[in-house]
Amino acid sequence: MSTHAVPLDTIVLLPDQATATIPKKNYITAEHGLLSWLLTGDHKRIAMLYLISITFFFFIGGAFAGMIRLELLTPQPDLVSSDTYNKFFTMHGIIMIFLFLVPSVPATLGNFLMPIMLGAKDLAFPKINLLSWYLYLVGGALTLAALILGGVDTGWTFTTPLSTHYLNTHVITAGMAIFVAGFSSIFTGLNFIVTIHRMRAPGMTWFRMPLFCWSHYAASILMVLGTPVLAITLVLVVLERTVGIGVFDPTKGGDPLLFQHLFWFYSHPAVYIMILPGMGVISEVISTFSRKRVFGYTAVAFSSVAIALFGFFVWAHHMFIMGVSNYSALVFSLLTMLVAVPSAIKIFNWAFTLHKGSITFETPMLYAFGFMGLFTIGGLTGVFLGSLGMDIHLTETYFIVAHFHFVMVGGMLMAFLAGVHFWWPKMTGRMYPESLSKLAAVTTFIGFNLTFLPQFILGYLGMPRRYHAYPQEFQVLNVLSTAGATVLGIGYMLPLLYLGWSLKYGAIAGDNPWQATGLEWQIQSPPLTENFTEIPIVDYEAYDYEWLEKKQKEQVTTVG
């Protein structure tokens, strides 16, 4: 194997396709039959189970988004009834947040890669890992039950007293769904924390861990500490609905605002649960495709921890206009500004990782660039909303909708797709088709901007979110947004098709098609069930491309 054959605009190094084979013994072929999957303790198999389930829910949630955009094509409420429309955006929110975004990167890529990156044979608690997938399924099934029985129309925020006293839909079923799915997320977080603390291979010090592990560590802390608060809050909503305990009911001495404090105490950190693992993916991808160690490794690692820490103390910025004390609003606004800084650090560190690199532009890198651009917009528009006075005009409008879609979809979904493409050869042993996937990445980027940029303008005009009908003069921008959503939909369908195709027809990837440095790239693709035949001893820093080059040269000499 030599690098001379590699053309200069790519780093892809595939084995000779005429002779290459997928290793006969790997985690996919280790055992056969449905039961061997359903009862597996292998983190890689569980990751694949998660990947299939979250993809299923992503497309259900996406279908609801499509229906919302279709209804908003015209100002009149003419496609569906108001109640149906309200159910559309509620189900879209619940499914996308709790069943797709929260588990997206951690439960799939994180599950697959964390033990391998750390040099371990599995996560600390394989059975709890499997249990977490089953809890996810129970949560998903309850959500589908709520959907099939007639849906929920509380909005994903379950605001009291609307959710407790005024709606006659399946609030309890949906609440229980999120309650159960929450535990799946707690277990995943717990598994990651223990694995990172206890199961790193010899020589794998904290500061030799890939940044992917750091960001998952930060997200895991949020999952373990934040999710129980949401669970209890939902139990209180159910108790309020069923027996009327009166915690949130002002006529019984309760406080309706208390619900929002409790809800956002989880749901703001949840934003970081969603975005942090995505940031981990971006660190890996940017480094690999510029052949360079991430600029300021320590700063990027600690900025993840800083985001996790500050993330817990900004929840009331969702309530600036809700009659909270002006002085507490002041404190929360200040803390919100502080939490924006670590994100800015990350963006600049990634940008400077490119400096003096040797950059190639494979699909994961395109998605990563998309992430950086869209997350910059998403982050900076967050500063608009963190700025107290500005928030008065912008909150509860389409500006908010555009802002969090830039962070969650433009940021997180781009990162997820970057990661799926990046590790696809490792997970399946085969390459995805490069030019088609580049087309998908560009389509997604264009469609996304066309969908959500007009919504910023709509928001400043004052168009409220969750509106079934809207004034005539907002139509042009809404039509643009719906047109964009169509393009975006195509951009998301493409990977589903060609990744499925590549499972059988993709080029055989070999161990390390990207010539990346992580431990996961030093083993066969797809990996063995036990990951490593012997536990590796780590004697090099993360992202050490010189070490990799030396190692490859040695292999050439020994083999040749």
Next chain:
Amino acid sequence: MHISPVLWQFLIKWLHASALFPAEASTIAPYMDALYFFLLLLTVIGLILVGSLIFGFSLRYRRSRNPVATQVEGSTLMEATWTIIPLALFLVCFVWGALLYFRIYNPPANSMNIYIVGKQWMWKAEHPGGQHEINSLHVPIGRPIQLTMISQDVFHSFSIPDFRVKREVIPGRYTTVWFNATDPGTYHLFCTQYCGTQHSGMIGEVTAMTPEDYEKWTQQSTSGMSLAQNGERLFASMGCNACHNGTATARGPNLAGVYGSKLTLTNGSQVLVNEAYLRDAILNPSQHVTAGYAPIMPTYQGQISEDGLIDLVEYIKTLQTNYRVQQTQVTSQSNQAAPVTPEMVKP
């Protein structure tokens, strides 16, 4: 490319009828827009910076031009730069935003108060002169208007985008916002907090008028009774005057002049009597017992609507003497007792 003239006309008309920037129709709007453009500038600069770093480095250091990467560990100086500069800019946004926030949420003392009651799915406005309107709000331009708002059921949010003001309308609690309209005209009024089925139908029109027109409007739309007068009637019919009458033997505290004063409660705490306190004291009297009085007042939770509470509060606010309270009490007692009162016999 050839575009058919009909289609062209259609496009022009369509774009002309669409909005891209909201009207500036209140005194606060230009201040809001100034901050908005500052933030927008910040975003555009940030985006151009990140974009040119990515594109610049991608061109300069692409593999075909720079086949071998140079490993760099990082640079504390550079990292400090892009920590401190964004932090400083974000702090400017924080201070600027905070100043605006305090301005919007602290009404001037001389503002005219209008009550707003939100319920599924309509807005009810109550002017001091007793004018009621549904899903519309008439206000004079050129003077500060304070809105004191409450919800009768779920959370709503009162938003007038062209004035750049918005505030949550909460069940069981008064919230306030104020504005000073500058241009006569009609403006959108939206409920921006999701409140159930007809959320997007909970809209209305704010009509800003010259003071003269507003004067005319108030005269044409009055029901003949001001809020305080409604309150006086309610005060008597609910029997409040049986105890709150200011006589020496009264079982309830004297309410004349109580608004704006400081009360000492039985638990020793001091409270400022404002609208919110008066409302709470009617609904949860046992938690607001004035020092020296027995906790005998029953709760009126569920017996008075939010409109009625507003009337009562407005009445108590205007109450300066107990003369009329005692009058109504005498009248109601005398009605029950005997058609002829002793006083009337005397002469």
